[in-house]
Amino acid sequence: MICIQTPIGEHEVEKLQIGDQIEISGVIYCGRDAVLPKLVRLIESGDLNRVGVNVEGGVIFHTAVSPAGIGPTSSNKVEIEGSIPALSKAGVRIHIGKGALGSETVEELRKYHSVFAVTPPVSALFSDKIVSRRVAAFREEGMEALYQLEVRGFPAIIAIAHGKTIFGPRQRGG
Amino acid sequence: MLTRARIEVEVKNCLVRAGTTFRPDQLRAYRNAIRREKNENARWVLEKILENAEIARKNAFPLCDDTGIPHVFLDIGGGVSLPRDWLSAISNGVVQGLRAMPGRPMAVRGNPVERVEQSRGLFVDPGKVSPAPVIVKSVPGDKLKITVLLLGGGPEIRAKTYRVFHKRSIDVVLGEAAEWASSEVRNLGCTPCVPAIGIGRTHVEASVLMVEAMKDGSLSRQNSWEKKVTELINETNVGPLGLGGDTTALGTFIKIGPLRASGIRVVSMRPGCCFEPRKSSVVLG
Numbered sequence: 001m002i003c004i005q006t007p008i009g010e011h012e013v014e015k016l017q018i019g020d021q022i023e024i025s026g027v028i029y030c031g032r033d034a035v036l037p038k039l040v041r042l043i044e045s046g047d048l049n050r051v052g053v054n055v056e057g058g059v060i061f062h063t064a065v066s067p068a069g070i071g072p073t074s075s076n077k078v079e080i081e082g083s084i085p086a087l088s089k090a091g092v093r094i095h096i097g098k099g100a101l102g103s104e105t106v107e108e109l110r111k112y113h114s115v116f117a118v119t120p121p122v123s124a125l126f127s128d129k130i131v132s133r134r135v136a137a138f139r140e141e142g143m144e145a146l147y148q149l150e151v152r153g154f155p156a157i158i159a160i161a162h163g164k165t166i167f168g169p170r171q172r173g174g
Numbered sequence: 175m176l177t178r179a180r181i182e183v184e185v186k187n188c189l190v191r192a193g194t195t196f197r198p199d200q201l202r203a204y205r206n207a208i209r210r211e212k213n214e215n216a217r218w219v220l221e222k223i224l225e226n227a228e229i230a231r232k233n234a235f236p237l238c239d240d241t242g243i244p245h246v247f248l249d250i251g252g253g254v255s256l257p258r259d260w261l262s263a264i265s266n267g268v269v270q271g272l273r274a275m276p277g278r279p280m281a282v283r284g285n286p287v288e289r290v291e292q293s294r295g296l297f298v299d300p301g302k303v304s305p306a307p308v309i310v311k312s313v314p315g316d317k318l319k320i321t322v323l324l325l326g327g328g329p330e331i332r333a334k335t336y337r338v339f340h341k342r343s344i345d346v347v348l349g350e351a352a353e354w355a356s357s358e359v360r361n362l363g364c365t366p367c368v369p370a371i372g373i374g375r376t377h378v379e380a381s382v383l384m385v386e387a388m389k390d391g392s393l394s395r396q397n398s399w400e401k402k403v404t405e406l407i408n409e410t411n412v413g414p415l416g417l418g419g420d421t422t423a424l425g426t427f428i429k430i431g432p433l434r435a436s437g438i439r440v441v442s443m444r445p446g447c448c449f450e451p452r453k454s455s456v457v458l459g
Contacts, residue, residue: 019215064239067300068278071239074328074363098363100416120219120415120448121364123239124194124230142296143279155222157215157417166215167416168360 003153007057008093010113018166020158022117024094027150028059029136032073034144036060036083039137043090051137053146055092061154062097065133066143069123072098075116081105088112096156100167110163117156129154175255176318176458178263184456185267188322189244190275191454193236196227200424203393207366207421216419220366223414223448237449238364241277242324244268244305247389253316254459264308264320269301271322276300309382317459321389324452325444329367332358333444335377335384340439347373348399348428351443352406359412359422364447366414366424368393369403372442374431380442383429388444388451391427400426414448427451 004012006026016022031039042048048055062080063070075081075097084095085108095109096117109116129151136148159166196204204224211217230237246264250256257263271277281302284294306325313319338350348371355369370391372383396404403426413419433439 021215021218064278066239066278066280067276068236068241069239072363074361076361098415099361118415118417120222120226121238121240122222122226124233124235124237125222125226127233127235128229140295142298157218157415159417166418 004094006059008059009057010093013093013113013115016115016158016161018158018161018164022156022158024059024154024156025152027148028061028154029053029055030061030063030065030070030147030149032062032064032144033077033079034141035138035146036087037079039146040083040086043086048090053136055087055090058092059094059096060087060092062095064143065145065147065149069127071121071123071126072096072119074099076101084108084116085112088114100165101160106160106163106165109160115158116160118159119156126154176257176260178257178260180458181257181260181263182267182270184458185246185264185320185322186270186274188320188454188456189268189271189324190234192322192324192452193241193275193277194230194234196231196237199392199394201227203424207424211419211421213413213417213419215417216413216421219414219417220421236275237452238326238447239278240326240328241272241275241300242326242452243303244272245309245323245325245385246305247309247311247321247323247385249311249313249319251313251315251317251459254318256318261308265305268305268322272300272303277303309385311386317457319455319457321453321455323385323388326447326450326452328362328364328447329445329450332362333442335380335440335442337438338441339437344399347439347441348403349406351441352403354443355403355407355423355445356410358445359407359410360416362445362447363416365412365416366421366448367407368424368427368446368450369407370427370444370446370451371403372429372431373433373439374442375434375440377440377442379431380440383431384442384444387427387429388446389453390429391425391451393425396425397428400428403428
């Protein structure tokens with residue numbers, strides 16, 4: 001088990017290998033289909049700091065946040081997987097979700113020194129790991145807004161790192 | 175005589191139990207799988223799922239944040255006396271259960287087109303997630319058995335109802351259903367799965383039989399055909415969360431209804447996620 005504290009340095013990411021079990025503590029962001037493309041547009045327009053979001057050395061968990069808790073959604077949906085290159089370039093070090101990603105994304109993650117981790121949909125267990133939560137941006141998206149969570153010991157497994165993937169070839173329809 | 179108030183509270187409790195607790199057969203199946211599983215990361219996932227079940231039970235918190243669409247299955251004894259407007263009491267119980275659990279507030283607002291396009295956002299009230307049409311079956315006796323099932327979104331993306339040319343062989347029919355499941359579990363993410371299979375005459379009937387298979391099935395009571403489908407899926411080595419290993423399916427539930435003279439059978443296969451079937455029953459009357 002490797003314990004990771006946010007913000008995460010590039011040198012820490014270099015040490016992570018596929019199959020590593022990790023536990024993350026510190027601040028993470030949560031977003032999915034609705035909000036991640038909006039976040040990418042803020043990065044591209046240079047307005048990210050204006051809304052008080054700092055993704056440098058950060059973690060993004062692909063999930064909604066609701067009274068029913070949090071849990072990974074499929075990261076290979078167009079809006080989510082499509083956001084990974086720009087967010088990695090902007091400094092996100094760990095993307096967390098579920099499901100295999102395409103070979104282009106594997107390469108983009110390598111290029112920008114980021115990794116992809118997966119975690120089971122264990123919402124009750126996650127609820128025990130959340131210290132605090134608040135809406136960080138795009139409140140109008142409801143449970144799909146960008147949330148900032150403080151977590152302690154959030155579990156995941158490294159699935160894609162340094163051009164290697166734990167998954168076999170992706171099937172059609174993923 | 176059963177009252178509306180009693181029905182409401184029992185349905186509410188069933189829904190909360192279905193969404194927040196593992197049954198003994200699920201706990202046993204996971205413990206056995208952890209003992210057998212040789213892949214270390216696969217075992218880690220299975221252990222986290224068991225740990226999750228323990229916390230969900232202790233804190234009365236949803237097992238999964240996708241709390242699912244409620245489905246109500248009624249086995250009604252011919253001799254049971256029911257109060258006026260008992261069906262609306264069941265609907266009220268579902269609403270109360272969703273608010274109490276709480277369910278995920280994921281009901282889509284607006285007129286039919288706005289709902290399809292999801293252009294007017296979501297209701298904040300989890301009670302707005304209305305149940306699917308109630309399934310009713312007549313049974314002997316003087317009791318009413320209510321089962322609440324919660325069907326998550328992931329398996330809905332991967333489910334399939336279609337005709338199979340049976341060639342007068344159950345092996346052919348179940349082999350094809352196992353093939354559907356095997357090709358879909360790679361993309362499901364939330365493995366290990368528990369597929370449910372209904373075999374009937376029409377698409378509606380096959381789908382109802384698939385839900386009935388979930389209602390009646392137990393992971394501790396598997397017939398030879400159910401074991402065979404499970405083994406075929408496990409040969410994929412997709413494993414928990416797609417990380418590889420021997421535990422891609424924990425078990426299978428099959429229900430075969432009346433059939434017609436034809437070269438085809440209509441088969442409904444829903445792969446079911448790692449928490450499913452999320453169900454709870456109560457017998458009243």
